[in-house]
Amino acid sequence: MFITPAWAQTAGGSQQDFLIQLAPFAIILLIMYFLILRPQQKRAKAHQEMIKALRRGDTVITSGGFVGKVTKVIDDNEVEIELAPETRVRLVRAMVAEVRSKGEPAKD
Helix, strand or coil, X not given: CCCCCCCCCCCCCCHHHHHHHHHHHHHHHXXXXXXXXXXXXXXXXXXXXXXHCCCCCCEEEXXXXXXXXXXXXXXXXXXEEEEECCEEEEEEHHHEEEEEECCCCCCC
């Protein structure tokens, strides 16, 4: 009475229609890579190089906000920094957020 018959459609979709539907997703992923992932990788690489270049006499800022001077490079993972006169702490290199000024090279 009030219901009309529903007729099934034939399978007329092609492979090209499927690729056209996926194109916006591919474009979005490409934009995300160039706007988010690539700059993050560049920052991580620059931070890693900064950490490897730490040496005695550098003024650094830690991730916690402390400003100190590197007094000793202990090994590949740790440095000793002086936060105040006669107050030295050991710090994991990854926790160095910024190098403010480069110190003079160590004397032999």
